[in-house]
Amino acid sequence: MSGNTDIEGLIDLMARLPGLGPRSARRAVLHLIRKRGQLLSPLAQAMLTVSETARECLNCGNVGTTDICDICENNGRANGQLCVVEDVSDLWAMERSGVFRGRYHVLGGTLSALNGVGPDDLRIPQLRDRIDAEAVTEVILALNATIDGQTTAHYIADQLEGRALLTSLAQGVPIGGELDYLDDGTITAALNARKPI
Amino acid sequence: MSGNTDIEGLIDLMARLPGLGPRSARRAVLHLIRKRGQLLSPLAQAMLTVSETARECLNCGNVGTTDICDICENNGRANGQLCVVEDVSDLWAMERSGVFRGRYHVLGGTLSALNGVGPDDLRIPQLRDRIDAEAVTEVILALNATIDGQTTAHYIADQLEGRALLTSLAQGVPIGGELDYLDDGTITAALNARKPI
Structure with a gap:
């Protein structure tokens, strides 16, 4: 509780982002206020731009x-x-x-x-x-x-x-994967789709 | 990569928040774009307000x-x-x-x-x-x-x-704390500051 309604409101909104809870939202808002010139203003501006212009592509859905x-x-x-x-x-x-x-x-x-x-x-x-x-x-x-x-x-x-x-897409062992850590399904798929070297 | 510079810029700024990396920033931005009416616009507005008005209290530093x-x-x-x-x-x-x-x-x-x-x-x-x-x-x-x-x-x-x-502030066993999980320093402090029941 900062005792300030504007800042509390911002914390509440930030806490609704995926991956942020109330504690990390407070931490993020404090960080933003400390860097209001370099980070908070540009971020607010970028959000405003995106909120006004963002839409789904009519063709592909991106x-x-x-x-x-x-x-x-x-x-x-x-x-x-x-x-x-x-x-x-x-x-x-x-x-x-x-x-x-x-x-x-x-x-x-x-x-x-x-x-x-x-x-x-x-x-x-x-x-x-x-x-x-x-x-x-x-x-x-x-x-x-x-x-x-x-x-x-x-x-x-x-x-x-x-x-x-x-x-x-091909199914098999991911790059960097170790067999010991892979599930049975992945090993089965990789073995069935084996190819000559 | 969304292929869009405005959205990429927003992701880059979000990734500079403490507790968010590039992956969670992307996730957060997608969430924001999906909820642009309920979340992105109010958040942009709240940030703008705070970025324009936030300051340190001259008296206490809050x-x-x-x-x-x-x-x-x-x-x-x-x-x-x-x-x-x-x-x-x-x-x-x-x-x-x-x-x-x-x-x-x-x-x-x-x-x-x-x-x-x-x-x-x-x-x-x-x-x-x-x-x-x-x-x-x-x-x-x-x-x-x-x-x-x-x-x-x-x-x-x-x-x-x-x-x-x-x-x-008093030092001792935190509420809900289990002795087995506390460090030696805390137990020593709690024992030294023991009080009659």
């Missing part, structure tokens, strides 16, 4: 500050490849690797009977439309290797069969 | 949005008691307990020969002035129970001797 995101607008991106991901954070993870040069399609979740999420709640109809409109030749299903992710991948593969080449 | 903070301005606070703390976060911790009804004095750190922090780098001269100006009868040295904190407490006690009643 977040950006324009109706069509920078990746969709980029003519340097290969037109024929479409990488399907569950969530914007997955798209960002793919982009960090810097390897994929095609375009993306964000589903916005996975199918889940339990949570009442059906195909029309995800961006699956839009995916079907894009395959024709953008002359897509390969759809890479980069969904998470979870039950829900794989169920969704199977459903999409069924829907798109014959309309484009369908591929999925 | 942070607030006015030259004299709400605690110093509050006439309901006992004038005769002054609680000396190292840092604003310590003042906030004392206030959360809700037990102390006097006023505070924030030193802004501890004496440290190693880091070149002397008495004039802390708010010790101002403390001396306040004792006379505010007719303080008791100074509670609520410094951390660390080597630096206790060294500073000893120095201040020396300086203020005879000018007010000097007290310090």
Whole structure:
């Protein structure tokens, strides 16, 4: 308790961020106040800009500050490849690797009977439309290797069969992984997909 | 990488908060963008307000949005008691307990020969002035129970001797503490300060 309503209000809002609780929110706000010139003002300004301009890309579902995101607008991106991901954070993870040069399609979740999420709640109809409109030749299903992710991948593969080449990310030992620490499922997948050296 | 410079800039700034790294900053920014109406806009506005108005209280060193903070301005606070703390976060911790009804004095750190922090780098001269100006009868040295904190407490006690009643926080077993998990120093302090039931 700082005894000041403005500062208390800021702490309460900060505490609602994922990964921050009340204690770390207080610590963050004190840090911000100490560095109000270098950090707090620029951060407030950046948040204001993003809050006014942020929107979902109408084409792929990525977040950006324009109706069509920078990746969709980029003519340097290969037109024929479409990488399907569950969530914007997955798209960002793919982009960090810097390897994929095609375009993306964000589903916005996975199918889940339990949570009442059906195909029309995800961006699956839009995916079907894009395959024709953008002359897509390969759809890479980069969904998470979870039950829900794989169920969704199977459903999409069924829907798109014959309309484009369908591929999925390889499963196996992660780089730097030690066999002793891997689960049985990963070792089984790696062994089944073994390849000649 | 979202591929958008505004969003990337926001992530970079968020990653400079204590307790957030690049990964949690990305997660926080995605969360903010999803809740831009309920969370991002109010947070941006709260930050802007605080960045424009936040300042140190000229009297006690607490942070607030006015030259004299709400605690110093509050006439309901006992004038005769002054609680000396190292840092604003310590003042906030004392206030959360809700037990102390006097006023505070924030030193802004501890004496440290190693880091070149002397008495004039802390708010010790101002403390001396306040004792006379505010007719303080008791100074509670609520410094951390660390080597630096206790060294500073000893120095201040020396300086203020005879000018007010000097007290310090009790040391002993914390509420809910189990003896088996306490360090030797705490057990020794608790045993030495034992009291009749």
